[in-house]
Amino acid sequence: MHPMLNIAVRAARSAGNVIARSFEQSDKIEVEAKGLNDLVTNVDKQAEQIIIDTILKSYPEHSIVSEERGVIAGSNADYQWIIDPLDGTTNFIKGIPHFAVSIALKYKGKLDQAVIYDPIRGELFTASRGKGAQLNNSRIRVSNMKEINGSVLATGFPFKQKASADAYLNMFKDLFTKTADMRRAGSAALDLAYVAAGRVDGFFELGLKPWDTAAGELLVIEAGGLVTDFNGGTNHAKSGNTVAANARVLKQLLTDIRPHLTPSMINR
Incomplete structure (x- = not known):
């Protein structure tokens, strides 16, 4: 596994553990509105901080773009992490077990590494540019459907x-x-x-x-x-x-x- 993908996986799993524990304690979830039909919880922010801390511990010079914190400028602009700590916040708030941690890395403007982690199902989707995509370390491929009919x-x-x-x-x-x-x-x-x-x-x-x-x-x-x-x-x-x-x-x-x-x- 690419070392930067390994860090992304570590960050996603750590954040996912917090999200999964919080999902079982819904009375402790604090919800606020960022805008019209746009909600955020204390868990989004906590998970995001875990991801940012994990990345910057290994790569303090890298830049980060995250949903809740915005842009964190680093000294090396070639590397930019793009983070959604909890994609599916409304599902999370409503107790619907379908949400994920999403982390991507761009290198010189091109997507280079990717992790999407579903902490409820324990499903880890990963990809490295030019190396294929995996689900829990097994290769995955898009559907071979030839038309919309029946899709x-x-x-x-x-x-x-x-x-x-x-x-x-x-x-x-x-x-x-x-x-x-x-x-x-x-x-x-x-x-x-x-x-x-x-x-x-x-x-x-x-x-x-x-x-x-x-x-x-x-x-x-x-x-x-x-x-x-x-x-x-x-x-x-x-x-x-x-x-x-x-x-x-x-x-x-x-x-x-x-x-x-x-x-x-x-x-x-």
Whole structure:
């Protein structure tokens, strides 16, 4: 295992242990609103601090971008860690056991290492650039589905961008009529990990943040899939509009998504 991936795994497991223990003691979870439909807990912050401390202990010169703390500038800008300490906070608050720790590392602007850890199921998804993707040390690959018909897709509702609800629902309707089924589980990180593992055949969501998708993107790519924006381009990290699947399914996803794009989605 790459030494930096090893540190990311150590950080994810340590944070996951705290999250799992707290999940069993819901009376001690403190919730506050960061913004409209945007919640954070004391556990998010505690897990995030554990991850940051673990990384900086080994690599004090590295930069970090994290959901709750923002940017921590390091002296070596070539290395940038992207952290979501608890992706699926609403599930966590509601007692739904589906959430994950997400940690990615970029080197000179390119995704290099990735970890997504589900502390409830004990599932550790990892990837290193050019080395493939693994689930608990076993190689994973994206689905070999050849078309949308009969596929199972994952998605997320635009709960922070409800002005886009009509456009999103039109996309959903077009895709739903062709698929075997759709899933909305509440963690974009795990959705992408499940695409990488072939558990779902594709994924689309709008308005995501880099910490939601960075680790999952590398997992999908290293598992043989593609990740693009809604136009099939590479602006998804900036726009937050993300599609992931194998090449054939992704092409069909984009065909059904494009007719419903609004100017705001295109120009983000």
